[in-house]
Every structure is written in C-alpha cells, then in structure tokens.
Amino acid sequence: MHVTWNQQLVKKENKSLVLSLIISHSPISRADIAQQSGLNKGTVSSLVSELLEEQLIYESGPGESSGGRRPVMLLFNQGAGYSIGLDLGVNYIFGVLTDLQGNIVVQKNEKYKNSSFEETLQLIQKVISFLISAAPSSPYGIVGIGIGAPGIVNKEGDILLAPNLGWKNISLKTEIENVYNVPVIVENEANAGAYGEKKFGSGKHFDHLVYVSAGIGIGAGIIMNGELYNGFNGYSGEVGHMTIDRNGIKCICGNKGCWELYASEQALLSKAQIVNINNKTELSLGELMERARNGEQAVITLLEEIGQNLAIGIINIIHTFNPQQIIIGNRLAAAKQWIEPQVQSTINNFTLPFHQTDIKINFSDLTLPASALGVAAFSSENFLKSRLQMNKE
Amino acid sequence: MHVTWNQQLVKKENKSLVLSLIISHSPISRADIAQQSGLNKGTVSSLVSELLEEQLIYESGPGESSGGRRPVMLLFNQGAGYSIGLDLGVNYIFGVLTDLQGNIVVQKNEKYKNSSFEETLQLIQKVISFLISAAPSSPYGIVGIGIGAPGIVNKEGDILLAPNLGWKNISLKTEIENVYNVPVIVENEANAGAYGEKKFGSGKHFDHLVYVSAGIGIGAGIIMNGELYNGFNGYSGEVGHMTIDRNGIKCICGNKGCWELYASEQALLSKAQIVNINNKTELSLGELMERARNGEQAVITLLEEIGQNLAIGIINIIHTFNPQQIIIGNRLAAAKQWIEPQVQSTINNFTLPFHQTDIKINFSDLTLPASALGVAAFSSENFLKSRLQMNKE
C-alpha cells in the first residue's frame, strides 16, 4: 500500500526537525522541543519515541526542574555511527574518524612522495582500513567515507584532473565504494574545507561565506544560503585562474595573469627563487617563515607582497558574491602573521564601502582539519538524511 | 482554530504544484495533472475546484478525446491580475503592464535628462499611473509593482547608491508603496535583467546562469539553482569593479584596473575620445556602430578590443561560478556583431577546457525588455505565492 506522497513527507520533515533540534540544543526535553518547534506535545512524544527506537537519540537522567516535574533530557546519540573523512594532500593523506557530531575519535597522517596512482590508492585504503578498525562498535557502524581531493571533481565524484597528483579521470568514488561497500563522497578540497569551516570553524554562524584555499594553487569553496554551491558541473570555485593582470605572465592553463601566479605558495616560492633570496635549489614555506620570524627583511617583503596579491582576488570575490565572511585557509594561512595586515588594509582601501561594513576576513585555525572534517560531516548528514527517509519496517 | 503547522502546508504545496502544472502545461486536463503530479484524481479535483473559485484558472471547452470521455481543459487565468514592471534607466523610464504570465499588455517609454530626484519620481509616477489606468478590469487588479534600478539596492528595497542617477539612500520602495498601496519590489537592474532572461529570454531552460549587464558600467545578475542570488546584503554582482589589471588605470571606486574601465560603454566612448577617432565632443554608441557598419577600421578595432576585454571578466565569472550559460545584455549587446566573435574566441583560448564543454554564451535579444519583465514577473510570483498561502475564509 504505497502512499506515494505527502502524508508521510510531513512526518519525515517533523521527525527531521525534532532530531535537528536535539542535535543543536543538546540536552533538551520533549516539552522544550514542542515549544520551540511549534509541534504538539503529543506529536513530539511519538516522534521522539521513534527516534529512541532507532537509537539516534537517548534519554539521560532527569534535568533541572523549573518549578514542576523534572524533564527527561534527550541527547543526540553521536556514537550511533561513525564517519571517515580524508584530506588527500599532494604529499600526505590525513584521515579522521568522527562520530556523527563531527568529534574526532581517531586520526591518522601518512606522508608519501612521487608515488603512482596505484600506490597512492593503496595508501588511501591503508588509512581507511586503519580508521575502520579503530571505530568503536555502534548500531550503524561506518556510515560513509568522504574524500577531499585537490583537483577538479565533477558531481559524480570523478576526479577529472588533479595536476598536483598527476591524476586524470579517476573514478575514486566507485573505486572506494566497491572495496568498502559504504556510501563514498568525493569533493574538491576547497569545497570540503569550506564546509568544514562552516560547520566547525569560524564560519559556524555565517550563511554566506567563501573559503579561499591558498596552497600550491588557489581554489575556493562557496557557501550560500548555508549550502555549498557546486556550479552546474561541480567545477565552481576555480578562482585561482581568475585573471587579475590582463598583461601578466603566462599560466599553464593557457591564460595569463592568473591570480594563483601572484598569490599562492607556488608564487611565493618561485619569486623567492627569482630574487635569489637563497642559493639553495629547494625552498620551503616553513623555511621562509622561519627566516621572516628572524627578521630577514627581504623575506618579509615577499610575504607581504603575497598578502597584497591575495587581497586583489579576494576583493574580486567580495564584489561578486557580497559574502558575509571570507576565510583564508590551507598552507598560506600559516603565514597569517605577515599576510593578514596586508590583506586587511588592501581590502579596506580598494573595496566599495558598502561591501566593507559587514564583512569579516578570517584565517583558518590550522589545528582544525577543516577539509577532512567537512567531508566527514557530509557523510554523516547524508546518512541521517537517508535514515530519516526510511519507513518503519 | 489555528492549526499552526503542517497539515495545511501539505495542501498549499499541492495546490501550488497543481497551479504551476496548469501554468506550465497550459491546456491540461485534471486527469493529466493527476498523472504528472502523482496526486490522486480526487485530490486534484478538489484543489482544482478551489482554484476555479479563486478565479486563478478557468475551464475551456472539452479537449480531444484519446479514446474515451473528452477531458475538460484547464487554463491559467493570466488575466486574473496585472503586474507593472519598470526599467529605470539613466535617461529613460521604460514601463510595462503585463498579465500574470508575463505577456505585455501596454508599454510606455519616457525620456528625460538631468532631472532632480523629485522630477524623476514624478515621471515614475506618471508612467505607473498611466499603466494602471490602461489595465483591463480583472478580479485582482494590479497585484504589484517592480522597479529595476541601476545602482546598489539592499534587501529592503532602498537604493543606497546610484551614481549615474545621482541618487543616494532613496527608499523608493516605501515611497511608491505609500502612493499606490500595492506591494513594490525594487531590484538592481542586472538582477532584474537576469530574472527576465531566465523567465522569458534565452535563459528559459537553464538553472545556472549569469547575466552580464554591460552598459555605462558593468553589473551582473546571478541565477543559481534556478533562483536569483542576492548576496548577504543584496549587493552581489558588482563585477564591474573586479580587478582585471592590477597595475591598471585608476577607477572612481578607489581601486585600479576595474573591469568596467576596459569593457563598458563608458570605456568604449572614452577610448574613442583618446585615440581621437572623432573631434566632436559628444560621441555615442549608436554613432560608433554606424561607422563600424560603414567599415571604418579604427572603430571596428575599438569594438573588438572591448569584446576581448569583456571576455576577460567573463572568463573570471566562468571559473568562479561554473555556470551553464552567460548572457550578455544591456546596451553593449547591441554591438553583438563585432563583440561576439572576440568574446567567443577569447573564451575558447583562455578558459580551462572543462569549463568550456557545456557553456553557452548568448547575447540578449534587445527586443525583449528583460529588466522590466523580470521585476514584473517577481511581482506576479509574489502575488501568486501569497494568494496561495491564504486560507479559505
């Protein structure tokens, strides 16, 4: 007897509303839920009892009385299942196992270098398998795996191009899904980071933000109306190849004057070579920061220039999106000390005044693995969504 | 007996669904609606009869039989009310009176020059009053007024700044609402144009598009997931002040190298002055096009340069949004003949290949007053939405 449509939909919406109230207001009573949601007390009771049966929530002891019977407090069962989130870097794989709330239970970092696709895939599986084996036992087990990758990812989870990994047309999603038999999500690293910051970082209270991932290249994750915007094919946020100098230097992309030629880690390192700050052949961001910290003026100037160039692109983004917040993340965020003042002052000087009144410019807190957490959160949410879609059997 | 929530909501959703099916599939029978919506035949019958009572739809004669009883065809009553849409230009006011479907019933164009705010407001009211008086009698009368303005408009409908009109902090919405006592919507002209193109122009079949309004300045209207994106405050799409030349010429906005300094009508005219194509003091786009048509090479080169510069910013937009379509509108669209080949080839050469596969670059059909139609459509839709929210009395 399949009731195709809307009668059940209401129930699912309400159940979902109740659950999200429990998640966001943590210890909360049935009475409070009824009041805040506008639902009838009886309705809340019946939905709550279903959620209890499904082990998505649990009752804790009685709470504080406010002059009458003491309420039974309800809590989200964050340990009902666990998610895995992977940040696939150019020379590292960082994986986290999180509960459904996004708390990290275990994490694992593996470094690698110059490996083939097969070797990298092996390493990915090693990390995933480790995390799975480290998961506490739970009613729903591993509910999904999310992977953030540095490259162009389409909506089907295929990595079309990841220049820094040397990958082309890799169906990573299918590959991993076949091994572990749980839903897998592959997202661009900047999108993952954006979502991670929105859920767990400084973007928590904002619904219109752009996360600028300034690493070897530059990418952006766009969050509008609280949701990630992927573009038509999933390629949005390729801001690194935005022209900021129409007569500028050539880029491998075929264009010239691309933003990331002036404001990325790569740009910093190349420039350091050119002005011959060091005669060594290999230079690293870490070393440059160390020398800046020691007061070497030439290096400081270099970092400040990167900051100014970063600001140019950010100004473009602000004018285009009118966001509430910009978060600068990835490796260059580590150089916040030298970059931030330049970014802030350049924006103050060169942005239309109306756009300036409300906007916040923040740097990622790098102790927070935003990308890995972001994709893990995607997986958790997908699980909850599909779980709530299900009918009672 | 106020049932605060969800039971009625289902009905409203379904009623809205039925109405939109009737609107989009024009002569359609109850049976077809039931099949296409998945709703039960009885449900459809009852919702349809309410819509009939509200005069939002009407029955026409019987349709073609497909082997049984002939269906009663239902049609949207586009004449149930009328909307007014105004395109507020720098030296003209163009107004349309449309039915609820967006068909133009009457239109009116008024030119003006160097007038004060009060004079302009007078003129706006003159146009509106004329259109109101020209409206056929209908059950709901004038359901709303929409105004597209060239400037920065916030979400409350205040025009914060319209440099080309010399306006600052004008509460146009309140002003007009007080006079005519119907809902008024004020939108940025590019947003209005974007919506007009999406509903009635070449964007009809796309859900991810950016409308580039290339006039005296450059603005953009952004449509994502089928909906207009306004930004946090409503100032999104100020792409004219996107930096495309970090070492470029100074802009009145305080920044340098802004896109509109290289690719707008203003840019074209200034450049024409500088290269001294004419010794006259006043030069117009129309005259330049005339001379290009007559084969004057210097003018043609100039137009082509504008095309190339236009493409630079468009490439930035494509990389940022990954849209499905770009529509170039406003005055420069008239120079399509010279601009389009340059835009297309520049994009082909300088955009990442993945972004190119699907994207369509179109020019506005200037016989379609996209801005005025866009804001009129906003008004119509708001009316229908609020009308469907209402309960039976």
Added chain:
DNA sequence: AAAAAGTTAGTTCGATAGATAAACAAACTT
C-alpha cells in the same frame, strides 16, 4: 513536618484535515 496548592513534563485519546484507493457516473470511441 505534613498537607494542600500550584507548575511543569509527558502520555493518552477523541476529533479533524486532507490524502488515498476504489467504486461509480458520465461521455466518449470502436
């Protein structure tokens, strides 16, 4: 200290709205 009164939490139950399925009537075609 005990009893009574007042509050708040959560459950139960009858009423209700609106959707569905299925039967039915109407109006056709074959």
Added chain:
DNA sequence: AAGTTTGTTTATCTATCGAACTAACTTTTT
C-alpha cells in the same frame, strides 16, 4: 454493445492537534 477515459463520490487511513489526564516535582500554607 463493449471498452476507455475523465471526473466525482465515498470509505478508509494517517498524522497532527487540542484537551484531558497522570506523573513528578516545588512552593505555600497550616
């Protein structure tokens, strides 16, 4: 006359709501 399709009617079902009710407290009164 038989079969089809359209649209209406009716019985049934589901999920919400309002209100009564029980439970478990706190506060006030005696």
